[in-house]
Amino acid sequence: MQSIVDFILELDRLKSVTRKTRPLGLDRYENSAEHSWQIALLAASLAHLAEAPVDVDRVVGMLLVHDIGEIDTGDTMVYVEEGLAERKAAELACVTRIFGRLPDGPRAKFMALWQEFEDAVTPEARFAHAMDRAMPVLLNLANDGQSWRENGISHEKVVRRIGPPIQAGCPALWSYLEEKLEEAKRQGWFGAA
Amino acid sequence: MQSIVDFILELDRLKSVTRKTRPLGLDRYENSAEHSWQIALLAASLAHLAEAPVDVDRVVGMLLVHDIGEIDTGDTMVYVEEGLAERKAAELACVTRIFGRLPDGPRAKFMALWQEFEDAVTPEARFAHAMDRAMPVLLNLANDGQSWRENGISHEKVVRRIGPPIQAGCPALWSYLEEKLEEAKRQGWFGAA
Numbered sequence: 001m002q003s004i005v006d007f008i009l010e011l012d013r014l015k016s017v018t019r020k021t022r023p024l025g026l027d028r029y030e031n032s033a034e035h036s037w038q039i040a041l042l043a044a045s046l047a048h049l050a051e052a053p054v055d056v057d058r059v060v061g062m063l064l065v066h067d068i069g070e071i072d073t074g075d076t077m078v079y080v081e082e083g084l085a086e087r088k089a090a091e092l093a094c095v096t097r098i099f100g101r102l103p104d105g106p107r108a109k110f111m112a113l114w115q116e117f118e119d120a121v122t123p124e125a126r127f128a129h130a131m132d133r134a135m136p137v138l139l140n141l142a143n144d145g146q147s148w149r150e151n152g153i154s155h156e157k158v159v160r161r162i163g164p165p166i167q168a169g170c171p172a173l174w175s176y177l178e179e180k181l182e183e184a185k186r187q188g189w190f191g192a193a
Numbered sequence: 194m195q196s197i198v199d200f201i202l203e204l205d206r207l208k209s210v211t212r213k214t215r216p217l218g219l220d221r222y223e224n225s226a227e228h229s230w231q232i233a234l235l236a237a238s239l240a241h242l243a244e245a246p247v248d249v250d251r252v253v254g255m256l257l258v259h260d261i262g263e264i265d266t267g268d269t270m271v272y273v274e275e276g277l278a279e280r281k282a283a284e285l286a287c288v289t290r291i292f293g294r295l296p297d298g299p300r301a302k303f304m305a306l307w308q309e310f311e312d313a314v315t316p317e318a319r320f321a322h323a324m325d326r327a328m329p330v331l332l333n334l335a336n337d338g339q340s341w342r343e344n345g346i347s348h349e350k351v352v353r354r355i356g357p358p359i360q361a362g363c364p365a366l367w368s369y370l371e372e373k374l375e376e377a378k379r380q381g382w383f384g385a386a
Contacts, residue, residue, distance in 0.1 A: 001242075001365060002369075005369070008234065008238065008328075009217065009332075011231060012216050012332070013217070015223065016218070023205050023208040023209065024205045024206070030208065033226075033230045033231065034224065034226035034230065036230050037207075037227065037229050037230035037257060038208075040233075040257055041258070042197075042201050044254070044257075045197050045201065048299075057250035057253075061237070061250075064233055064237075102238060105241055110237070135201075138198060138201060138202065139205070173194065176194040176195075
């Protein structure tokens, strides 16, 4: 029991990993723990529109664990491409340590979910990635492009970087977003290209 | 699609519902969104120790939605007994409105999960309640009794109020906590009885 308690207390640290997006109406940045909660519910709401039939429970499981590696590395915006290999290695080391506190059953289960998300090959993992990519866009669209403006992210960069994974996991969501992103561009909510 | 987007943006408000417990090492109170994420993972880690065999995916689903009614009511400490009926009615009205934004499939699914948790009858719901009750205790035990001291909660009150539901859902966890709570009492981490 103590090892499971140590595990859950170490997870507490994800509440202090801040992202670049602000929750609507709040004067702070969101953290990776509350983000993980929200995209799990986004996935459960959109599963019927996944590109291929998915086991939604596995998608939810992946989304709940996918950011735990950030406990050591912090969150990095999807538009930052430098240092990716080092970051991925550090995240793997982090989850190996943290999941390693657990008994065999839950350890193997969490590790498999985390790895499936990283590999991004199964329909479940591709749908999960679409959810993870789409959520900050949805918040920005409701937030006058707050994190795009603050970080100088252009419309073209958003479309190039997040279009393909969202299209691959949830085409109906991408059709919706593509149009909204055009509208946001007309509003001047992006950084310069 | 727009109705699902409206739903997920309304959920954003749970990130501003604050609880009485502080995340470890942080100078703020935790919110109900990150709390929901954490107890979903606590459940997935402890499911093998549930009082009766449980479908862990349904437990996780319940825990992800169980606090959504607080978007209208705010969080209330488990030790506050006044106004319970009114609060429960307001929470029901809240989730009926918010889940009501969704298409039939996800709406019915979320509503059923929320209601199953409220009814607290199935093994899954009883285990889910045990997780929800245990998490603030685990944080307090790692936090020198922060929310007990701040709110004048006695050892006796904790044991009386949270002992039965944790025992009913996860007896092994209660055995562990009972001993730790005695230790915390010796440390003086509670309010006066």
